[in-house]
Amino acid sequence: MERKGKFVISIDFELMWGVHDKKNIGSYGANILGARKALPKILKTFRKFKVRATVATVGFLFLDNKDQLKRLLPSSLPTYTDLSLSPYAGYLDDIGESEKEDPYHYGASLVDLIQKYPENEICTHTFSHFYCLEEGQTLEQFKADLLSWKEVSMKKGIDLISIVFPRNQYNEEYLGICSELGIQVFRGNEKSWVFDHGSGKNDSLFKRILRLADAYFNIFGYHVYADGQILNSTPINVPSSRLLRPYHPNLAFLDKIKLRRIKGAMTYAAKNGRTFHLWWHPHNFGINQTENIALLEKILAHYRLLNTNYGFQCKTMGEFMGIIPEKTRKILLLGNYSFSTRVVYNYLRQNFGLDQVILEKKENLSIFLKRRVKRMGIWKVFGQLLFQGLVIKFLILNSKRRKNELVRKYALDESEIQKDHAYHVNSVNDEETVQLIKHLKPELIIVNGTRILSGKVIQAAGCPMLNTHAGITPKYRGVHGGYWALLQRDLENCGVTVHLIDTGIDTGGIVAQAKIKPTIKDNFTTYSIQQLGEGTKLLKKVINDYFDNGIQTMGGASESKLYYHPTIWAYFKGWIKLGVK
Numbered sequence: 001m002e003r004k005g006k007f008v009i010s011i012d013f014e015l016m017w018g019v020h021d022k023k024n025i026g027s028y029g030a031n032i033l034g035a036r037k038a039l040p041k042i043l044k045t046f047r048k049f050k051v052r053a054t055v056a057t058v059g060f061l062f063l064d065n066k067d068q069l070k071r072l073l074p075s076s077l078p079t080y081t082d083l084s085l086s087p088y089a090g091y092l093d094d095i096g097e098s099e100k101e102d103p104y105h106y107g108a109s110l111v112d113l114i115q116k117y118p119e120n121e122i123c124t125h126t127f128s129h130f131y132c133l134e135e136g137q138t139l140e141q142f143k144a145d146l147l148s149w150k151e152v153s154m155k156k157g158i159d160l161i162s163i164v165f166p167r168n169q170y171n172e173e174y175l176g177i178c179s180e181l182g183i184q185v186f187r188g189n190e191k192s193w194v195f196d197h198g199s200g201k202n203d204s205l206f207k208r209i210l211r212l213a214d215a216y217f218n219i220f221g222y223h224v225y226a227d228g229q230i231l232n233s234t235p236i237n238v239p240s241s242r243l244l245r246p247y248h249p250n251l252a253f254l255d256k257i258k259l260r261r262i263k264g265a266m267t268y269a270a271k272n273g274r275t276f277h278l279w280w281h282p283h284n285f286g287i288n289q290t291e292n293i294a295l296l297e298k299i300l301a302h303y304r305l306l307n308t309n310y311g312f313q314c315k316t317m318g319e320f321m322g323i324i325p326e327k328t329r330k331i332l333l334l335g336n337y338s339f340s341t342r343v344v345y346n347y348l349r350q351n352f353g354l355d356q357v358i359l360e361k362k363e364n365l366s367i368f369l370k371r372r373v374k375r376m377g378i379w380k381v382f383g384q385l386l387f388q389g390l391v392i393k394f395l396i397l398n399s400k401r402r403k404n405e406l407v408r409k410y411a412l413d414e415s416e417i418q419k420d421h422a423y424h425v426n427s428v429n430d431e432e433t434v435q436l437i438k439h440l441k442p443e444l445i446i447v448n449g450t451r452i453l454s455g456k457v458i459q460a461a462g463c464p465m466l467n468t469h470a471g472i473t474p475k476y477r478g479v480h481g482g483y484w485a486l487l488q489r490d491l492e493n494c495g496v497t498v499h500l501i502d503t504g505i506d507t508g509g510i511v512a513q514a515k516i517k518p519t520i521k522d523n524f525t526t527y528s529i530q531q532l533g534e535g536t537k538l539l540k541k542v543i544n545d546y547f548d549n550g551i552q553t554m555g556g557a558s559e560s561k562l563y564y565h566p567t568i569w570a571y572f573k574g575w576i577k578l579g580v581k
Contacts, residue, residue: 006315007269007303008238009053010123011042012164012281017128019283041289049300049301051314052315054123057125061106066095070092078137078141121162146160168240188238191239195211217257222241224268224275228353238320241275244278244299267302272411332356332442347536357417358423359425383568387567391571402526410532429451429456445465446465473560475490478562479564479565495513496538497512511554512538512554517530
């Protein structure tokens with residue numbers, strides 16, 4: 001079943017309550033008053049392009065006057081060590097008596113306006129713009145703050161379903177309070193250390209510079225997410241992809257690059273069935289409104305194009321509750337320390353929320369060579385070592401450009417495996433692996449690059465085990481199946497196979513196969529990258545099919561042969577006589 005990509009918009013509506021500790025009305029008042037004019041324009045633009053958004057609203061803005069505000073204060077107020085963060089430490093005393101008198105701090109008329117666009121969702125941005133990671137505040141105070149938001153929102157018929165944490169500050173304990181109060185969805189941060197927001201004093205200038213640079217140039221990736229990543233938490237985490245930075249005259253020359261960065265991520269999400277989440281504050285649009293609305297319209301026009309071409313769907317945060325799968329996809333990866341395992345890990349993590357991998361260490365070289373010499377003879381093994389030690393290194397050096405082309409073409413992510421996701425074992429056939437599998441209880445196991453699995457490991461799995469083999473089985477078993485097919489001019493069987501694991505070498509039932517078409521730019525070291533790219537696409541389809549309908553196997557060729565690494569002389573013979581390099 002093909003899954004459509006999703007487009008999410010959230011805006012943080014807070015007026016002065018979101019910036020009072022950093023700015024004042026004298027320095028930022030134009031942006032705040034401008035936000036009151038920008039918000040209606042933003043809502044009209046959403047409706048024009050048939051999109052809907054989540055408007056995260058500070059609870060203070062629901063209220064009409066100061067007396068009402070003071071009557072509905074939380075039962076327990078935040079005790080920040082830094083008193084400037086608290087609206088209750090004298091700041092509240094100085095605001096005006098009503099929205100008419102003080103448009104910087106009241107917003108009841110604007111909340112009423114948002115409700116006239118019922119396609120949008122109103123969610124909590126906490127009652128007082130509460131900071132969950134600043135020193136001094138407590139969980140009890142956070143809970144009291146949310147209860148006050150719930151009380152004022154109920155008077156306007158708004159349910160407490162989703163939350164956007166002020167300044168993106170949260171941790172697991174606060175999520176527990178959210179669940180307790182019925183909040184089912186939240187906006188998390190981008191999946192990169194530079195977006196890992198802590199308290200204000202821990203948000204370094206270096207991180208802010210990197211975030212700014214990433215808004216224009218692809219430094220930390222697209223930040224788009226598969227359903228498995230989003231739905232693999234309670235509450236559901238619909239992480240941010242991009243802050244829509246406002247127009248600035250000094251950076252106007254970079255606006256086309258900024259727009260291309262956003263559109264590129266949206267396109268990738270649409271094509272690959274992932275979610276792109278854009279957010280900003282109305283006060284970001286408070287000045288330079290013409291330029292900011294024009295930018296928004298270009299983004300939304302691109303969304304409409306993607307909606308037409310790829311079925312890209314716009315959803316509010318709360319609507320993600322409707323896509324919770326009936327069956328959680330517990331997938332385990334067994335792999336080694338290699339480029340291909342990193343790629344498969346990241347592909348599974350991005351598409352299915354994978355967070356568990358068992359990695360086996362490389363086998364002792366002397367033990368490996370003794371076994372290989374016993375099977376093939378010393379002369380052949382010597383030739384294989386020369387090929388791997390001399391030729392492979394030369395080909396890698398001369399194939400960097402082609403490798404990069406293929407990595408971009410297939411969007412292969414070779415980022416390191418997250419340390420807290422990996423279990424390390426000496427051998428995939430150790431008793432430790434058996435016990436780990438029994439403990440993790442996966443519903444599907446993906447195998448990549450490991451030794452041949454023993455019967456006890458396969459039996460311990462208790463679920464299907466799939467391998468992506470770099471060759472068409474059963475005709476080309478072993479290693480480098482694409483190369484051996486080319487050497488035999490067997491283009492029809494130059495490809496990749498996803499098959500079930502059994503105790504043989506690539507002899508399990510065939511689930512799916514795909515061909516590759518090497519070019520004159522390819523060689524021994526890049527055939528496998530093409531196979532990896534096509535293989536991950538196959539794997540996605542096979543996994544989706546498995547969880548929807550189970551695994552179906554297909555027939556293969558009757559001919560079968562096991563292949564090993566070529567020797568240096570056999571390789572050069574094939575290159576010179578047949579042009580296969």
